[in-house]
Amino acid sequence: MDGTLLRGRSSFPYFALVAFEVGGILRLLFLLLASPLAGLLYHFISESAGIRVLIFATFAGMKVSDIESVARAVLPKFYSSDLHPETWRVFSACGKRCVLTANPRIMVEAFLKEYLGADMVLGTEIDTYGGRATGFVSGPGILVGENKAHALRKAFGDVTAPEIGLGDRKTDHPFMILCKESYIVPAEPKVEAVTHDKLPKPIVFHDGRLVHKPTPFMALLTILWIPVGFLLACLRIAAGSLLPMPHVYYAFWALGVQVHIKGTPPPPAQKSINQSGVLFICSHRTLLDPIFLSTALGRPIPAVTYSLSRLSEFISPIKTVRLNRDRVKDAAMIKKLLEEGDLVICPEGTTCREPFLLRFSALFAELTDQLVPVAMSNRMSMFHGTTARGWKGMDPFYFFMNPSPAYEVTFLNKLPEELTCGAGKSSHDVANYIQRTIAATLSYECTNFTRKDKYRALAGNDGTVVEKPAVIDANKVMGC
Template sequence: MVIGTEINVFRGRATGLVKKPGILVGNNQAQQLEKALKDDPMPDIALGDGKTDHNFMKLCKESYVVSAKSKVEPVNPNKLPKPVVFHDGRLVQRPTPLIALLTVLWIPIGFFLACLRLGLLLLLPMPLVYYAVWALGVRVYIKGTLLPPAKKSIGQPGVLFICSHRTLLDPVFLSIALGRPIPVVTYSVSRFSELISPFKTVRLSRDRATDASAIKRLLQEDDLVICPEGTTCREPFVLRFSALFAELSNELVPVAVANEMSMFHGTTARGWKGMDAFYFLMNPSPAYEVTILNKLPNELTCGAGKSSYEVANSIQRMIAKTLSYECTSFTRKDKYRILAGTDGLVVENPTFFPK
């Protein structure tokens, strides 16, 4: 049970006003604790600062005062009982008074800068975008072998780039690295995101036969990008890959992407996804690292008798090893059920402040 200061909500929107009995401090803390306990036994342990917490600490069997002068450091992630894989919210750093002030002051500047950066992504030829975004503070690091486009004149099929998923802009920065726009297959992204995409996007239906047919047709026309995780992950983990892609092509190129943000996360599970690109580009100096790995040898593909699951799992491990991340068995549904209580479907008419 969590007992804390409650914010008033009107028609699903937070008003910013505090509910009665007000901010929980001093006597309010003790009153709310007594009300919550009713006939339950006394709590075992109380922790407080020794200034305003005496009243509720008296209701517990043992009390410990934490001095303001105590040197307390965050727990190392390796020592947590369970690793943090999923979390939501837009802020990268804890909003201390100073950071909160700087964030508020930066938002109008950052939004203008994001619009300018996005405009360059949409309007400039892809070979020039790399230099333009660097000039505007977006750091792009490219590693690996840059593959030339497929030769359609001799019937060469397109390459299927298997990309790890960090933000909505993963295919954009892969296209910047390759110097040409690469179409991408998407699932359940906002219509606005599709509208502002600098290249062709193809929405998947999650019907296996329909999606397989669409991807095969696209590969006959051009190279293609797919993110088999189906959703983004902020922490150093790679989610489970959907295995459908391995059945559709033997021309598979794994792509490991990583990014850095100092102020805003470019992903959300409960907010409006149409703003994801803007939030990432609102960071003062965001960074993207794109590592294009060697094309998967034919003996490791389904064409050599491997199952689609074996191929998907091996590529997941390759990407995780390249990034020094860990593989997980979590899926898109796991993420959205944990964070949003849904299956992660985007509504047709999203609002700026969804419930």
């Protein structure tokens, strides 16, 4: 795995991701403090001893289900960004593929099988008790040296020999000599990683708070920044919640939050018996989309949402209305709100961090012809402001904990009357048109994935989803 299939030779960043995502900042600190000991043992005593320290510091006491969740939802994004191009060229050309790794199998198996098409994964087995990891490993121990060779012989038998063996260090030789051909992958950390379009399956959704791979330096920087960042986030949230909306834009800039506005925002809706308010149709990047829309407009715009934590609802400077997933009741509620003024809705129903738009719900198109598409994009340097597994109430705090977060709000032209349902267009045609318009503005791809598909995939229950086209332009996205 490390140094052969991946460009990087160190597995510390991936242990750090599990430590932070499952155990939080204190577990990450514990791992970081243990890493010098792990390094000394690894380089001067044995690989096995060093890896045992990393496994204990990372996994001791964790729920096995939490480790599996992170391995499925978080790690693939980071693993896929570090694939070695030459190794992948050989690996992907083989009919059947087996990966032997000293890494815990529970960490790597989901990525290798689901995204790289590995048929077999032989890795270190962690010891568990009562559904939790003990921090120790099961027999035969860490899969290095002769243990790798033994695992290979056990899997393939003495009769069948693998055609090709790839490794990158001396301790790989015992298993490599069992193969008909063997090749060493030279250490070239500057080689360009495999691009995502060459993977057999696109990584559309992922989870986790950290933006960058936590190398030891980045892990230390993250630990030192979090106390400062949390205080800064509280100050930014207080400014957005307590100040009058016309002043929030300037307060954000003063506190390091950049808000870029493009296009021409429509004027406030005029109350009229025959005219409803403007319905802003936004792409969905974080829970803060409606707030930054209101900031760009300089006036609070109510928002409808499927779910919102009590904390987010309490600190929100705009009115939020919960939808109850009953189409008739939701339509009546939205219509009533539009009679009172402007409204914002995110028809994707959930967030996606990749340059994709999820399938739009067509409900909004039937309710009004006053439709203004809004393309939302953001930039974060340390923490993602969205999560699928964690507490949603912390999403705004993590976004504002970034040193200099940025939001770009692009107002597109109001939908022409001849393209609305009032002119005879179907609600699906209207929704698809707006989705394509926003996607073109952001240079994103439109997908057929829905909110349900996302959470099925993150839960590892996407067997029925994989077979259908993941993206409208499937050939381009999947590299067929």
